[in-house]
Amino acid sequence: MRIIVPMAGMGKRMRPHTLTVPKPLVPIAGKPIVQRLVEDIAKVCQEPIEEVAFIIGRFGKEVEAKLLKIAESVGATGSIHYQDEPLGTAHAILCAKEALKGNVVVAFADTLFKADFKLDTSAEGTIWVQKVEDPRPFGVVKLNDQGHITEFVEKPQEFVSDLAIIGIYYFKDGEYLRSELQYLIDNDIKDKGEYQITNALENMKSKGSVFIPGQISEWLDCGNKDSTVYTNQRYLEYIRDEEGLVASSAQLTNTVIIPPVYVGENVVLNNSVVGPHVSIGNNTQVSGSVVSNSIVQENTKIDNALISNSMVGNHVVYQGTPADLSVGDYNVLRG
Incomplete structure (x- = not known):
């Protein structure tokens, strides 16, 4: 085949x-x-x-x-x-x-x-x-x-x-x-x-x-x-029962995960609520934020944000306010 x-x-x-x-x-x-x-x-x-x-x-x-x-x-x-x-x-x-x-x-x-x-x-x-x-x-x-x-x-x-x-x-x-x-x-x-x-x-x-x-x-x-x-x-939802959806190398501090979510390698989550239906790519950092129903790609930093129904690209820096986002790679946004 x-x-x-x-x-x-x-x-x-x-x-x-x-x-x-x-x-x-x-x-x-x-x-x-x-x-x-x-x-x-x-x-x-x-x-x-x-x-x-x-x-x-x-x-x-x-x-x-x-x-x-x-x-x-x-x-x-x-x-x-x-x-x-x-x-x-x-x-x-x-x-x-x-x-x-x-x-x-x-x-x-x-x-x-x-x-x-x-x-x-x-x-x-x-x-x-x-x-x-x-x-x-x-x-x-x-x-x-x-x-x-x-x-x-x-x-x-x-x-x-x-x-x-x-x-x-x-x-x-x-x-x-x-x-x-x-x-x-x-x-x-x-x-x-x-x-x-x-x-x-x-x-x-x-x-x-x-x-x-x-x-x-x-x-x-x-x-x-x-x-x-x-x-x-x-x-x-299809894969919610699979093992390894949250990488063992991810660091979660004072953070609530609401399944199903995917969390990649070396992700850092601080003082945040993540999920449901969130995918976070490798090496991304999220602090003081609530993220739901969204895709956040790799090497991105999100601080003090309320994000839903969003796509955030690679190498993005987002600090800010409640949003429905479609942010491409290498952008910097501050509220």
């Missing part, structure tokens, strides 16, 4: 947090979004992961090294591929064409999911979907009475279906997918100005491929600050 992870986007809706790191490396409950995604896919697969192929922009060697370690964490070899122009989902996947062989899962790195099933690798293709109230921003599928997918529609402006494609796909034949993606490029077949995977899926279906929907229990978005804070909350 191979996992293909397109993640070359700029993450503009997550700024300022994506000005210094790509969105998939923003932490959720102490781990980068993309690591959570890869680990969750590995859990539903019934065979070992051979390779994780990351399709990225020019993010730099430090980011690439982190991604290769994420692949290693699930027992796989990592590979790096580049998408230098945002030409659509089909083009992004094809940037890792060398990895498109055998059983393949394609997973776009701006979404997380929870599922209570094992992937059926005997199926020709599985498309993960979730029912949504407003399907217009998504690709959607239609089903027949047998539960097979009969139509793929990209961002319908009139109602077609409320089953949105969440951005995770399984293909039994990676080479076949590669040839259909290449066909779109070679023949300049675009939808809304971009090469879309839904066009390739439609072509494969018209040639006899049978695709089935994959049902998930929860779809978690990481598209903006509020949705990412909510995803952090949900993940902390």
Whole structure:
């Protein structure tokens, strides 16, 4: 099994947090979004992961090294591929064409999911979907009475279906997918100005491929600050009974922890109340503060603050007043 992870986007809706790191490396409950995604896919697969192929922009060697370690964490070899122009989902996947062989899962790195099933690798293709109230921003599928997918529609402006494609796909034949993606490029077949995977899926279906929907229990978005804070909350609930959520090297003095929380290595908490639903990154210090439902990243200092529903970046100094924050890296704020 191979996992293909397109993640070359700029993450503009997550700024300022994506000005210094790509969105998939923003932490959720102490781990980068993309690591959570890869680990969750590995859990539903019934065979070992051979390779994780990351399709990225020019993010730099430090980011690439982190991604290769994420692949290693699930027992796989990592590979790096580049998408230098945002030409659509089909083009992004094809940037890792060398990895498109055998059983393949394609997973776009701006979404997380929870599922209570094992992937059926005997199926020709599985498309993960979730029912949504407003399907217009998504690709959607239609089903027949047998539960097979009969139509793929990209961002319908009139109602077609409320089953949105969440951005995770399984293909039994990676080479076949590669040839259909290449066909779109070679023949300049675009939808809304971009090469879309839904066009390739439609072509494969018209040639006899049978695709089935994959049902998930929860779809978690990481598209903006509020949705990412909510995803952090949900993940902390999932893992609240795991050991080690508060690192043994953390120093807590006159501090109340309200679970579930994640506290990283060498964190210092003084005279504070932390939780519920808070993640605090390595080497961060919090003093005289109340922090709830928030993500605080690494090497940050927070003093005399009341913080809720917030994201605070790396190397931030915040001294101040009650706030709903979205503070990027290397900022200094004093109330």
